[in-house]
Every structure is written in structure tokens, then in C-alpha cells.
Amino acid sequence: MIDNTDISEMERIQTGVPGLDKILCGGLLPQAVYIVQGGPGEGKTILANQICYHRAARGERSLYVTLLAETHHRLLRHLRKMSFMVDAEDDDAVYYESAFDTLRKDGLDGVLRFLMRNAKSRKASIIVLDGLFALEETAETERSFREFINDLSVFADVSGCTVLLLTNSERGAGSPEFTMVDGWLELNSGDLECRSFRYLHVHKLRGSGFISGRHMTRIDQQGFHVYPRLEAVAGNALASEMRDARVQTGIPSLDELIEGGFPYSSSTALVGPTGVGKTSLGLSFICESTPEEPGLLFGFYEDSRRLERRAASLGLDLTSLLESGAVEIMHYPPTEQIVDELAQEMLDAVRRRGVKRLFVDGVDGFHKAAVYPLRSGRFLAALISGLRAEGVTTVFTAELPELMGGENAMRFTAISAVAENILLLRYAELESTLHRSLAIMKMRESAFSPHIYEFHVGREGFRIGARMRHTEGVVLGRPHRRKHGEDADG
Numbered sequence: 001m002i003d004n005t006d007i008s009e010m011e012r013i014q015t016g017v018p019g020l021d022k023i024l025c026g027g028l029l030p031q032a033v034y035i036v037q038g039g040p041g042e043g044k045t046i047l048a049n050q051i052c053y054h055r056a057a058r059g060e061r062s063l064y065v066t067l068l069a070e071t072h073h074r075l076l077r078h079l080r081k082m083s084f085m086v087d088a089e090d091d092d093a094v095y096y097e098s099a100f101d102t103l104r105k106d107g108l109d110g111v112l113r114f115l116m117r118n119a120k121s122r123k124a125s126i127i128v129l130d131g132l133f134a135l136e137e138t139a140e141t142e143r144s145f146r147e148f149i150n151d152l153s154v155f156a157d158v159s160g161c162t163v164l165l166l167t168n169s170e171r172g173a174g175s176p177e178f179t180m181v182d183g184w185l186e187l188n189s190g191d192l193e194c195r196s197f198r199y200l201h202v203h204k205l206r207g208s209g210f211i212s213g214r215h216m217t218r219i220d221q222q223g224f225h226v227y228p229r230l231e232a233v234a235g236n237a238l239a240s241e242m243r244d245a246r247v248q249t250g251i252p253s254l255d256e257l258i259e260g261g262f263p264y265s266s267s268t269a270l271v272g273p274t275g276v277g278k279t280s281l282g283l284s285f286i287c288e289s290t291p292e293e294p295g296l297l298f299g300f301y302e303d304s305r306r307l308e309r310r311a312a313s314l315g316l317d318l319t320s321l322l323e324s325g326a327v328e329i330m331h332y333p334p335t336e337q338i339v340d341e342l343a344q345e346m347l348d349a350v351r352r353r354g355v356k357r358l359f360v361d362g363v364d365g366f367h368k369a370a371v372y373p374l375r376s377g378r379f380l381a382a383l384i385s386g387l388r389a390e391g392v393t394t395v396f397t398a399e400l401p402e403l404m405g406g407e408n409a410m411r412f413t414a415i416s417a418v419a420e421n422i423l424l425l426r427y428a429e430l431e432s433t434l435h436r437s438l439a440i441m442k443m444r445e446s447a448f449s450p451h452i453y454e455f456h457v458g459r460e461g462f463r464i465g466a467r468m469r470h471t472e473g474v475v476l477g478r479p480h481r482r483k484h485g486e487d488a489d490g
Contacts, residue, residue: 013162016054017047019226022233023202023211033153033163035177038187043219044166048128050223053084055126056093063124064096067103067131072096083222095122103138108148119161132167146176182206195336197371200226216338227340231378234386247393250284253464257440257449262421267384267394269415272425277436277457278397279361280314284462285395286327286359287316295327295357298346300334300365314461337369343383350390358387360396363415377417384418420444437468
């Protein structure tokens with residue numbers, strides 16, 4: 001009898017592993033055999049147990065079978081403090097059994113009978129076979145190993161069980177086990193200078209789409225986490241409804257230069273050297289948040305207390321906004337973060353609170369967190385696209401290394417391609433005194449003043465001053481000095 005069930009209509013088996021179901025386009029397909037490959041310590045055991053206990057929470061039973069592996073007592077002792085086991089209500093929902101003696105006595109056929117017998121008696125819907133490499137080594141011929149994989153696939157289809165085969169084998173994609181199973185997930189790790197990182201790679205998922213490529217992972221007390229590459233899951237986000245409204249910057253004199261404020265749901269880069277006033281301008285913007293239109297300050301270099309003090313020195317009451325819930329601060333030191341995890345935390349906070357104003361203080365923190373820096377341009381484009389889809393007006397700071405200019409002063413990174421608006425904050429020298437200057441370089445949906453203005457930062461906040469007309473140092477481009485008596489526009 002031919003089964004005409006459309007694979008696309010089959011109900012997925014959700015794994016309960018954060019991020020994994022998104023990569024698998026909803027989860028595992030039932031009645032299928034999957035290989036989870038990875039070296040020692042890559043997280044195969046944690047991942048498999050996490051799936052079993054997630055299914056147990058939904059009333060299902062699992063059979064976890066070991067071959068050449070640590071004892072069940074040691075295995076459970078190491079996993080006992082994981083949150084997915086601590087929260088388990090039914091200790092019998094996941095049953096552990098060893099088939100090593102059966103393998104030694106009766107070979108591969110004996111192991112297959114063992115699985116069929118115990119799966120039926122335990123009413124298991126998930127079977128984990130931990131130690132596929134032991135079956136490879138025991139098989140007398142390559143043909144007998146292929147026959148075992150084929151028989152296991154038939155058993156999974158007939159019994160309705162989903163089977164996970166865990167292996168640390170390094171055999172390649174042409175090996176029979178990979179060609180015959182329904183899915184192949186690889187857990188691996190790498191090193192970047194002094195830093196180590198983990199990743200997951202789905203090589204195969206028969207009858208289903210999936211998000212290909214490497215996705216960073218983390219193992220902690222909550223278990224196994226997968227962070228899908230942002231550009232693969234958010235790059236095509238639908239834009240929010242277009243509005244002609246302007247979002248005020250918190251600086252009236254700046255609003256006058258850009259037709260009333262930043263365009264709704266746009267992205268604005270504040271570019272300039274350290275200490276010039278980028279964060280001060282961003283704080284002015286975020287302190288316009290209200291409980292009805294909440295704000296989020298996402299930063300890498302200053303924690304909440306420092307930012308509150310900084311805002312107070314500008315006459316801004318950030319503390320009251322935090323207490324009322326109008327603003328939330330999320331601080332992540334630029335150490336060994338996972339760039340996709342940072343983006344996920346940001347987007348989750350935006351959706352959770354309905355954020356409409358976002359200030360990212362130090363966008364280079366994403367670049368420093370990236371294992372693969374060449375991703376930065378695509379990553380930022382996807383992040384901005386996701387924020388725009390949520391109707392968020394975003395302001396972010398980006399630092400230029402040059403203080404005073406020069407031939408290489410205007411080196412914009414990937415941000416110049418994704419920022420719809422760019423404000424350049426620089427130092428200028430006039431009569432042997434440093435002045436701060438602001439120039440609007442780009443406003444994609446708006447007219448703007450083309451002139452350069454001096455600005456001041458102090459107790460009265462961020463204030464735009466007069467248009468600058470006389471410069472001895474550099475505001476933009478190559479250094480020059482005005483001639484005696486020359487009145488040049490800067």
C-alpha cells in the first residue's frame with residue numbers, strides 16, 4: 001500500500017532546543033532516522049537528552065540506549081543539574097538502557113531486535129542510540145552495516161518512532177550511514193586566536209527545507225542553545241507600515257535642520273571620534289521615550305549607572321524613565337559574546353516591550369563579537385531590516401579612529417551602507433582651540449541643511465550652535481589652513 005501523505009503536511013517534532021527548530025523549519029520530521037555527529041565534548045549527549053525531556057514534558061516517552069559509553073549513573077550525574085532535567089516531572093519518561101552486551105553476543109541483528117523489543121515495551125516515540133561508531137567497528141562488512149541502517153529506517157517508519165544516532169565518527173558525506181538516513185546534524189567547534197567557539201551545521205534534512213551553513217551554539221546550565229545566523233532568518237523581514245511621521249531627536253535645534261526629526265522607522269548613524277559627543281546625542285534621543293512609545297538603550301561599553309550619571313550631567317532624567325519602564329538598558333561587555341545571540345536578545349526585547357526608539361551605543365561591539373568579521377555587513381543589514389519591520393526608529397554610534405581628519409579620515413565601514421541617515425561629529429581647530437562640529441552627511445527620505453554647525457555639550461544638554469565659517473584645522477577631508485584675511489565656509 002502506497003502512503004500518499006504529503007511530507008510538508010506532517011506534524012513536526014519540536015526539539016525544545018532554543019533556535020534549533022527554526023533552523024529545521026519547525027522541527028524534526030517523525031518516523032525518521034537522524035545522525036548527530038560530533039567529537040567528544042561537542043554536546044551530542046546534552047542535545048539528545050534535552051530533546052527527550054522536552055518530549056517527556058508533552059507526555060511522550062523516550063528510550064536512550066548506550067553502547068560503548070559512560071555508565072548511566074555517570075551520565076545522569078553530569079546532567080542532573082541541567083534545567084531541562086530539574087524541571088522534569090516524570091523520571092520514567094526517559095528510560096536508559098545499555099545494549100553493549102547484546103552487541104557483543106548477538107551483533108547488529110541483536111541490537112536491532114533489542115531496539116524493537118524495548119521501544120514497544122516502553123511505548124517510546126523517541127529512540128536515541130548513543131555510540132553508532134561501535135556498530136561500525138563491530139560490523140563484519142560495509143554491506144552488513146548498510147543493511148542495519150536500512151532495517152533501522154524501516155523500523156522507524158513502521159513503528160512511528162523517531163531515531164537519533166549519536167556518533168563521533170569522522171567519516172565523510174559519502175559514507176553509507178549519511179546517504180541512507182533522513183537527516184544529518186553536525187556539532188563542531190573551532191578556534192579564533194585565543195577564543196573557542198561552537199557551531200551546528202545541518203547537512204541534510206530529507207523532505208524538508210532547512211537553514212544551511214554554520215550557526216553558533218552555546219552550552220550552559222539551561223542546556224544546548226543554537227543561534228541561527230541573523231542574515232538567514234531576518235534578512236527578508238517585511239517592513240512595517242510606512243508613516244510620514246517624524247521622530248524628534250530631543251534636540252529642537254537639530255530637528256530644525258532635518259525637517260522635524262528622524263524619519264519614522266529609519267536608522268541613523270552617529271559617526272565620529274571618541275569623546276566628541278555621540279553618546280550625548282543618543283541619550284537626548286532615547287530620553288524622549290514614553291511608556292506609550294518605549295525606548296531601549298543597547299550598549300557595550302557603559303553600564304546603567306554610568307549612563308544615568310552621564311545623562312544627569314546633561315540635564316536628562318534617565319533614572320525616572322528607567323523606573324517608569326519607559327526605557328530599558330541592556331548592557332553587554334564587548335568580550336566573548338555571540339553576535340547572533342546579541343541580535344536575538346535585542347529583537348526579543350523590542351517585541352516584548354513594543355519598543356519604538358532604540359539607541360545602540362557602540363555598534364562596533366557587534367563586529368568585535370563576530371567570529372567571522374566578513375559577516376558584519378550582511379549581519380547589520382539583516383538587523384536593521386528586522387528593526388524596521390518592528391517599526392523601530394534606530395540611532396547607533398560608530399567610532400572613527402581619526403581625531404582630526406586627513407586623507408583617510410572618511411573611512412566608513414559597513415554601517416554606511418545600512419544607515420539611512422548619517423550625522424558626522426568631528427573636532428575642528430579654530431585659533432588654536434578645539435571646537436566640536438556636526439555635519440549631516442545623508443538623509444535618505446528628507447531634505448537637510450548642507451552646512452556645518454558647531455555644537456556644545458554641557459549641563460544644558462546637547463545644543464547646536466551657529467554655522468561654522470572659519471576653520472584652521474580640518475572638518476572634512478584633507479588638512480588645510482585658511483589664508484590671512486580669507487573667509488572660507490567650513
